[in-house]
Amino acid sequence: MVQSGSDDYAWAFPFDPTAGNRERQIYRGLRDAILARRLAPGARLPATRRMAERLGVSRGTVVAAYEQLAAEGYLDARTGRGTIVAAMSDVALKSLPTTEGPAPSARAETFGRAAANNPPWPRCFRPGLPSLADFPQKEWSRCLAARARTLRRDDLSYHHADGLPLLQEALAGHLNRARGVVADPGQIVIVPSAQAAFDAIVLCCTDPGDTVAVEDPGYPGARHVFAAAAANVAPVPVDNEGLVAAALEGVERLRLIAVTPSHHYPTGVTMTLRRRLALLEAARRRGAVVLEDDYDSEFRYAERPIASLQGIDGGRHVVYVGTFSKLLAPGIRIAFIVAPPRLAARMADITAALGQVVSHHVQAAVADFINEGYLAAHVGRTRPLYAAKRDALVAALRTHLPEGATVAAPRGGLQLLVRLPDHVDDLRLVEDLADADLAAVPLSPICVETPRPGLLLGFALPHLEEIAPAAQRLAAIVARRM
């Protein structure tokens, strides 16, 4: 960097004729001098020709910089008077005490604390991830590339903030075939993620102070979104039939009941039919809506996937949420809500107002991916792979885990739960595992009323042959903490 002139020039600023855009350097140099009051209002700038000679640039470059500064109000260029620094606010901005700027709000900090519990990134046994190595790259890129070329310009407007009709139709058909969901395409709202779906649903179904019943233990990400929407979050116990519907009795202002009936997060329990009926009956009687979070139910290993709650109810008291994060990959960033007919219009208004929208090209590509049969084929191909991975993990854990640690083999999904004796500190255990490049989600922060230690382990991500040795390493680390 060379100085533009000797220090007796008030307008001096760092200038390097060989570096970057010269006009911008002149513009910024003068602007900063004016803002710092090194150039005071009324001060006369050198004529453009003289400035150009000093800096060794063309006069046009200086003229352009002066014009921009005049357009932005820093300079006053009146004919016959030359160019002078404009009269401005009395505030010498740069001389104000520099602060770091305001701190985040208290509620922002609660988001921060919640995020601190997020598990580390892809790594052996991280829950919630499908096998990225089996992502159907060829079929997906074929669909997306085709839509990149063919989507009409008219389809790139603000139309259809609730979702492209061709995707709504494809999903209505797919969900009916695969999940027993009963819905018109117009009930389906496309959003970027399940979290965005939870946000829209809690706003649509509750007012501040209303209650959302959640499973305990249960998915903390959803709980946090409900609390952020000023809902009262009421934990309800889960037993080996699923959510204890009878415990909803005492809950006041009950408006929403969030459950994972096909595959309870984190225990893997499938809600029994008896419990499903009791839950739906409670929802009807109380005027509440059931949020069915169906995050990984297409992966069911012993029998066909259990049909959705939504289909039993006919969809009037159940709002269904699905995602492509597990079916395909999280980076696709697409999920969907199947809203009861009475809520569908407002749900779409909310997602539009909060801008929870998805690229039209991606929506169209997902529709094609379903309609071409690629989705069904992909699930059909990965399901036995995941079953084999589950079996490998269960077997290795049962062989190597110390006594007192128990593993239930889940009938479906992409993860399983290891329960540990009460004295084990699962937070520290997870840190030990991270040091060994193994990921797990601790059970205790997932619990609300009675924290129990445990480890939630995902088995879909690692390669099959990695699983047994990694599980053995994991078991050894568990043993040291027991």
Add this chain to the structure above:
Amino acid sequence: MVQSGSDDYAWAFPFDPTAGNRERQIYRGLRDAILARRLAPGARLPATRRMAERLGVSRGTVVAAYEQLAAEGYLDARTGRGTIVAAMSDVALKSLPTTEGPAPSARAETFGRAAANNPPWPRCFRPGLPSLADFPQKEWSRCLAARARTLRRDDLSYHHADGLPLLQEALAGHLNRARGVVADPGQIVIVPSAQAAFDAIVLCCTDPGDTVAVEDPGYPGARHVFAAAAANVAPVPVDNEGLVAAALEGVERLRLIAVTPSHHYPTGVTMTLRRRLALLEAARRRGAVVLEDDYDSEFRYAERPIASLQGIDGGRHVVYVGTFSKLLAPGIRIAFIVAPPRLAARMADITAALGQVVSHHVQAAVADFINEGYLAAHVGRTRPLYAAKRDALVAALRTHLPEGATVAAPRGGLQLLVRLPDHVDDLRLVEDLADADLAAVPLSPICVETPRPGLLLGFALPHLEEIAPAAQRLAAIVARRM
């Protein structure tokens, strides 16, 4: 449809062997009969062979349906006893009074009322839309198709919920060159839309009951998001220099000041430098953050775009929001936040928690689109087109509008404001225009304290040659309401 048997069979259900999936028909027919208590707990079903004969299907089809019903808890198949309907809850679900399901919450209805003011879809003079006919289809599809093929599978995980680093870097460079924004890539958070950005920002900067100052008149979409986040929304007048910064004095619990300094929505005023400095000084003194909504500032016709507020401040008290909706097309569905360093981490936590995320393929494609120079070229190509459209609309309106209606030619942006005499009902006028297939946004609902009638007209969407005749038609309709 044929009945599966005579009506004395309790299990009778509609069955059509030529229609769709037979196994699913059997499954659903029996399930509905059980839920409706036409088949009571303990009732014995026909043996699979007999049912298959009755329906004229293979026995395997019936076995599969029975097995699924058993897996879901509807049937009990014990060896030697045949298949019987399982004991379940005492609730006969289908016999409960059918309701429509719960109504939306009160806050959901406020979203509905806000949405009712949204303008109709692409149509001559609809504000907020770029020229879709000039969308750079070839360049965009080249970028998106390439990334569809080449994005690595590992990039499809939950990594980078705040945005792909390659897009953060591309944007940091572009915003510095084009808008004078000063930011490290890590301060940039990628979201699906400007509305999503407003939501994250109000959550990050305010707690319930804190105040957001907004321009009056000003963008209702942002106002509504702030109110939905339980912020107190304080309207602040706008004069011909922009937001009246002095009017912020009396505002209590001021935490956020939302402005459109480059091109005020809806009047088109550019905030003067004097006012910018006063605004930044007020923000610093009060410990508030300025939200700079820079929605269409790259389209500036008389001089280069006015540099951002963010750059003057150095980015500590200004959170900058930009979008590709006007630069490219709304259907791309991508926008971004440039957060002050002290807020960046929490802003990313909030967008991740609320799932305001964008397809990784689209993010990578936008990065390429910037880095290949396509974005700068597209803006350079469309800017003179839009200037010509603006000139055509201003000229036609000034020729044809009745006396009392005034038009200010904006120095930039994609829309202009027609002001009307106080007695005109602009809501009904907009309905008249819609009947004539012309779109406009009425001014009065945009105002908070003192509604004034007017029409906000977009000029970028229509073809140049459409503008004069459409403006003449519009003027005739305005004249009838005056």
